[in-house]
Amino acid sequence: MSINILDAINFQVDTNSLLETFHINAESDVARQLAALAHTASQIGKPKAVYKEAVIEAKGHDYIIVDGIKLTSQILRTNLESTQKIYPYVLTCGRELADWADTLDDMLAAFWADKIMEMALETAVTAFESHLETHYNPGSISNMNPGSLEDWPISQQKKLFSILGDPLNKIGVQLTDSYLMLPLKSLSGVRFHSSIEFVNCQLCSRKNCPNRRVEYHRNAAENYNLKNKK
Amino acid sequence: MNMLNEISQKLQQGNAKAVKELVQQAVDEGCEVTAILEEGLMAGMDIVGEKFKNNEIYVPEVLIAARAMNAGTELLKPLLSSSGIKAKGKVVLGTVKGDMHDIGKNLVRMMMEGKGLEVIDLGIDVPSEKFxxxxxxxxxxxxxxSALLTTTMNEMKKIVDAASEAGIRENVTIMVGGAPVTDNFRESIGADIYKPDAASAADAAVQACQAR
Structure with a gap:
């Protein structure tokens, strides 16, 4: 299956949205500094995505095999019971913005740049979803990310990257020895068709998480036979 | 309005230019350097920290206020060193090995500096031995x-162990923080203090220094 590289994603920083997010008076000096940063970021920002459609070659008790590479996760395996395809992906704000942010000494500017890079990553997510929908029409889809749940540990990033060839070469995303992606504002995972939406959060009991999308389901783990997992 | 109070007010508003001018004016008028620092700048930052803890203001407002504080302290630094005023304590700060996140760590640094602590910031990806x-x-x-990843937070245990092996464990308070870190984790690795936010961490650091 061919690999899709999205490297011409349009990115424009919405300065008004930033001002609102940061509770900044639009007439202030600080607002002018933020606007200047946003302007620069819009000029250099190149969010990117790489993904492919991959056929599941085999399924075991708690794993699947794709392109000869074994992804081990009871939850992933269970979620893929009724489908034979997955869409592994890596998305990023792009090295251009990350390198620019590294040059900012001022902590306030660095904080703003961090938010701008998040916006660029969100732009990459939107572009990826649109491309996926247009070209593969997978229908209702769900998402899983290595490292979000203990069952699919972050060390599996390496295998996910292998399925996509060389994301460093393709879109500039590097995997460190601790499985951290650089640029930091990058996202990896798999999308797959599912009639019932799966969200990682429903199996995560962490309290006060700012990124929680749905409530924790205490009994949901039993549906995935996690108690039987070694 | 009392000039020190005005410095505090302008700092809370994040008006760096006004803070700088007022601090200079206070120095020129013979105001004691310690009073400018403690009753003007640090008093203002204390209020900012309290508001942050109570979710009345958010990270950007804290950073803007901290920048205003820096504008004032830069003017005072040469005077502080010549007058022999000492920091309330010394902190070695950093993001653990394998982790590159630094926004939260930087916020902690500013809050600690705002409380009068000397902070040696080792940056990101810092090995336990370096701490x-x-x-x-x-x-x-x-x-x-600080650690933001479940994979890197285990480096904190290595720091605790390294401090013990170096024979300094009794002399140093080890604080841990970051999104995946909890007080249960802190207890499990034998660290001393966990705080969920930068302002609380700065308060706890001052208390720990005073207790030593």
Missing amino acids: VEVAEKENAQIIAC
Whole structure:
């Protein structure tokens, strides 16, 4: 299956949205500094995505095999019971913005740049979803990310990257020895068709998480036979 | 309005230019440097920290206020060193090995500096031995380490162990923080203090230094 590289994603920083997010008076000096940063970021920002459609070659008790590479996760395996395809992906704000942010000494500017890079990553997510929908029409889809749940540990990033060839070469995303992606504002995972939406959060009991999308389901783990997992 | 109070007010508003001018004016008029620092700048930052803890303001407002504080302290630095005023304590701060996140760590640094602590910021991706080596060399009272990943938070245990192996564990308070870190985790690795936010961490650091 061919690999899709999205490297011409349009990115424009919405300065008004930033001002609102940061509770900044639009007439202030600080607002002018933020606007200047946003302007620069819009000029250099190149969010990117790489993904492919991959056929599941085999399924075991708690794993699947794709392109000869074994992804081990009871939850992933269970979620893929009724489908034979997955869409592994890596998305990023792009090295251009990350390198620019590294040059900012001022902590306030660095904080703003961090938010701008998040916006660029969100732009990459939107572009990826649109491309996926247009070209593969997978229908209702769900998402899983290595490292979000203990069952699919972050060390599996390496295998996910292998399925996509060389994301460093393709879109500039590097995997460190601790499985951290650089640029930091990058996202990896798999999308797959599912009639019932799966969200990682429903199996995560962490309290006060700012990124929680749905409530924790205490009994949901039993549906995935996690108690039987070694 | 009392000039020190005005410095505090302008700092809370994040008006760096006004803070700088007022601090200079206070110095020129013979105001004591310690009073400018403690009753003007640090008093203002204390209020900012309290508001942050109570979710009345958010990170950007804290950073803007901290920038205003820096504008004032830069003017005072030469006067503080010549007058022999000492920091309330010394902290070795950094993001653990394998982790590159620094926004939260930087916020902690600013809050601690705003409380009058001297902070030696080792940056990101810092090996456990480096934390201990610098703490020993600088005679720091606190090692404060940050991690944002479940894979890297285990490095904090290595810092605790390294401090023990170096024979400085009794001399140093080890603080841990970051999104995946909890007080249960802190207890499990034998660290001393966990705080969920930068302002609380700065308060706890001052208390720990005073207790030593």
